[in-house]
Ligand code: 13P
């Protein structure tokens with residue numbers, strides 16, 4: 001089918017379903033999908049929307065699996081969450097599985113009292129990891145509320161176990177002025193994460209060794225080269241970038257933060273962006289009075305798995321296919337941690 005034909009069919013299906021359907025799209029979705037959605041946002045805004053929207057019977061989530069899963073955890077019992085491609089995963093989320101996490105937790109709590117350490121889990125993780133966090137009195141965060149979540153955790157314990165993104169954890173620790181030698185990396189492949197007992201005792205933040213390939217592709221050399229070509233440009237990056245890249249940038253924040261940064265920049269300004277290419281290109285099309293350039297083209301192939309064909313297929317089989325189904329026990333514990341985030 002041609003693109004235009006698919007778009008018209010999707011619009012027809014949407015019209016027929018009316019208020020029974022809401023299509024949520026993440027900022028990294030391709031333009032065609034964003035244009036057909038009812039609401040586009042960062043991972044925090046999308047989870048808040050899923051928790052608030054009590055009317056729609058069907059939530060079709062155009063994003064990656066962990067985001068749709070969070071929507072399903074927060075949705076009402078009568079709502080069905082579907083994702084157009086169930087294989088749209090996240091490399092970073094796959095870097096923390098619950099077996100490795102349980103092992104790490106047992107090792108850490110053999111040194112530190114359990115009540116002293118608070119698990120702080122990035123939204124980019126699967127439901128089992130979120131459930132562990134809920135059970136152990138921890139909290140979820142996204143890239144838009146990580147500093148607040150750190151403060152929440154330090155009101156309740158002395159140390160944070162942050163996973164799975166080493167970079168978001170370290171960048172947040174840097175923002176809050178935590179000394180570098182009090183942030184250690186936990187390598188799940190090594191006994192005690194590759195750390196000495198002494199350094200675990202001293203640490204204020206333990207960072208799981210996970211990362212996003214889309215964001216760690218940006219380098220300081222690329223920024224320096226771009227700044228030579230565009231000396232007046234501002235650089236804004238996502239906090240999944242390395243601390244060196246963040247240090248060379250003018251601003252850092254979630255995908256919604258980046259959208260607002262571009263929106264509020266003066267006419268004629270040049271903005272160099274370090275995040276996924278679909279968002280950067282859409283911003284370039286939307287703000288033609290500003291020059292928007294990527295540090296480097298970096299695409300998330302998982303986000304890109306959602307397309308017009310599988311969106312149409314989902315709408316044609318509404319309530320029937322690609323349903324996000326989570327075990328009740330896991331859902332209950334994960335919801336505890338997600339609800340704590342929503343109250344931040
Ligand atoms: P946001 O929380 O900024 O939407 O980012 C999610 C993500 O997966 C970034 O790689």
Ligand code: SF4
Pocket residue numbers: 064089090091092093124212213214215276300301302303
């Ligand atoms: Fe996961 Fe990175 Fe893609 Fe975000 S950009 S969904 S962290 S792989």
